[in-house]
């Protein structure tokens with residue numbers, strides 16, 4: 622690896638000499654990780670298909686990582702390779718900084734990401750109320766107690782803005798100044814909406830993980846969902862939300878139980894267990910053919926997810 626680092630630093634592009642040795646090492650390490658993941662996939666063929674790393678335009682490379690050396694932090698000033706930068710601290714931290722990553726967003730803002738080893742107090746998971754969550758297109762999520770949480774209107778309007786900015790961008794001639802401006806605008810709109818969405822996700826995740834001690838949800842198969850529902854799935858950011866939910870659960874002493882993705886949560890009646898194969902995506906509510914219960918599609922799915930989660934964890938259905 623060392624050979625590669627020195628070779629990279631001595632190539633014909635002078636930019637490499639301006640980069641700290643740590644950052645160059647990080648480039649090599651990222652490359653190595655990517656190849657390793659690809660080789661591992663080739664051996665086992667498990668999980669989604671992995672590809673070997675590809676060549677990347679230099680302007681697409683938007684972050685670098687420093688480890689032990691090449692930086693020092695003093696209050697809200699960071700010194701990187703002899704240059705001082707002031708930053709705004711998002712939240713206080715206690716502990717040793719392990720890595721410093723400088724990130725550039727597509728819009729051109731800069732972030733410093735610190736990874737810190739911190740001693741935090743994690744509350745124990747305790748028995749209490751459990752809930753099942755069903756994700757959906759119509760309602761963002763439905764709880765097994767019947768609560769429905771919609772995506773906020775401003776979020777949906779924001780997505781419309783993103784699409785409009787994208788349309789404007791694709792109309793501009795390639796290489797023109799207008800296109801450059803439209804691209805920056807698009808990046809800005811995109812960044813705004815993803816910031817707003819993340820903020821909403823954190824607040825929602827916090828309120829759920831403090832209100833419930835056990836949360837059951839389906840292990841999402843995003844590729845299958847995209848095939849079924851189209852691109853909208855990625856707009857809604859389910860996987861980002863699950864990630865945030867897991868993080869908040871850890872902090873608030875809540876347990877997340879993921880159930881098997883092949884469990885027919887929508888098609889099974891939660892009262893008697895009959896599977897209704899004629900249920901289509903359009904049916905928002907249905908009547909069970911054997912016990913005649915009137916079921917709301919999403920609430921029924923959420924209850925099934927809760928029961929299945931409890932069954933897999935505690936061996937019995939607790940309601």
Ligand SMILES: [Zn+2]
Nearest residue numbers: 890893909912
């Ligand atoms: Zn039934």
